[in-house]
Amino acid sequence: MSVVVASRRAALLVAAAGFFLLTHTHAQAQWWKRAPVDFEECADTAEKAATKAEKTSALADCNAKFAGRRKAGGGYTYYDFLQDRSFDIAGPNPTPEEQKKIDEAYTAYLANQRRSNEAAQATARQQREQQERQAQQLQQVALRTDVERVPVPVERPKVQQTVGQRPKGTPCTKGSFSCEWPRLSESLNDLKKLFSPTPSKPAAKKG
Structure with missing residues (x-):
């Protein structure tokens, strides 16, 4: 605290001294008849100074004497x-x-x-x-958001099942089309063989 107070007082003294040094040195002269008791009385007397320079110096002296x-x-x-x-x-x-x-x-x-x-x-x-x-x-x-915008690969569609074919492993229900169709298809193939004669082989040429 002592260091802070000392620096503060030094700043105040420097400010007062600087302001005082800007004035004319003639302010050191005793230009009043009676010593003023405060700043206001001192300033009133300073206003009666003969010249502007004396007035400025007197006011600076008043400011230095009374805080x-x-x-x-x-x-x-x-x-x-x-x-x-x-x-x-x-x-x-x-x-x-x-x-x-x-x-x-x-x-x-x-x-x-x-x-x-x-x-x-x-x-x-x-x-x-x-x-x-x-x-x-x-x-x-x-x-x-950027990840959600990336298109997800679409699964390749499965090949459509041929009409009449029964998936492997599926139980056959008697009387259903998928169950009867294979037997009907074999019968039709047998009929086609009966009505379609087998072509005869050409005779071999004699030597």
């Missing part, structure tokens, strides 16, 4: 630009106890920022994993 600003209802407020937050203080500048509370608030602010960043990174990581899972599921669905 607090008057509140409408009384008291003062201190704006910490590192936290982008205002704190109520009793006088024109924070007391050591008030400054300690401001530093502690800054440490808590940094911790909250770190947790927020970690949560954002975790959410982004979960979203990436979910997108990857969805992409894999879509790829699997596409592969299944």
Whole structure:
């Protein structure tokens, strides 16, 4: 915590010094008759400076001397630009106890920022994993669809059974056409042989 507070105070000092160095060095002169009690009184006196350069330098000196600003209802407020937050203080500048509370608030602010960043990174990581899972599921669905589109070979049709032929191994039912047809076919063949004389062989030639 001490390192964080030290770096924070250094940043505040650098910012104040940078702003102060941009002004004219004439601001070091005591141009007021009575020492102002807060920033607003100091700024009112600076407005009465003779030249624009003296006015700018005086306002920079006021800003360096007083960190607090008057509140409408009384008291003062201190704006910490590192936290982008205002704190109520009793006088024109924070007391050591008030400054300690401001530093502690800054440490808590940094911790909250770190947790927020970690949560954002975790959410982004979960979203990436979910997108990857969805992409894999879509790829699997596409592969299944492609497989279903491939035509399945059609089984070759069986040769149609000849009329009157009985499949082998099928029991013969007496009186059925498939059972009687073979005997009728043999009888018809015998009749054809009777009415069709056998051709005579040619006589052999004598030598």
